[in-house]
Amino acid sequence: MKTVAVLVGSLRRDSINRKFAESLAKLASDRLKFQFVDLGDLPVYNEDLWANPPASVLGLKAAIDAADAVLFVTPEYNRTFTPVIHNAIDWANRPWGKNSWAGKPAAITGTTPGATGTAAAQNSLRNIVSVVGAYLMTQPEVYFTYKPEVFDAEGAITNPETRAFLSGWIDSFARWIDRVGA
């Protein structure tokens, strides 16, 4: 089964984006294996640290290099994606000549309590994900307004229409990985 490194752009304990990502992992488990990457220990990008790279940086790059694809699950902060995601992208983009994103199949989603469902954040993130050379699935899109009642006590999505919609998106991502993956 193909593996997907999942980067959640929130470090918050009760992050709705992490909950959403975990529910997607459950839903995808018969097709894709989601592996969550810990971004909590990454220092803010500093070129000098490459002299003795932190284990968190090497771990991030190893996780992306080993995965068949990458999924970004971003909150929306002030109509863009979060610094946690930007920082992870910058770290794994370096050192020069060892860009972990190059040719990696990728997808973006995210959730917010707001009605726009992270549309602005995802739109901004598309630019940078493309710039670093990942092969981004641009369609279909998932803009998810978070409503607690859509999830059961185990975090699975219960609403049948929502399940079907997200399951279709996972199918598309699995096909995208097969088509463009190395």
Ligand code: FNR
């Ligand atoms: C937000 N939030 C937010 N929501 C939104 O829909 N559009 C936005 O532009 C913003 N801007 C914003 C800025 C900052 C600094 C914060 C802290 C929050 C609200 C945000 O969607 C909400 O806090 C989510 O719960 C964040 O996701 P996690 O951390 O729960 O995954």
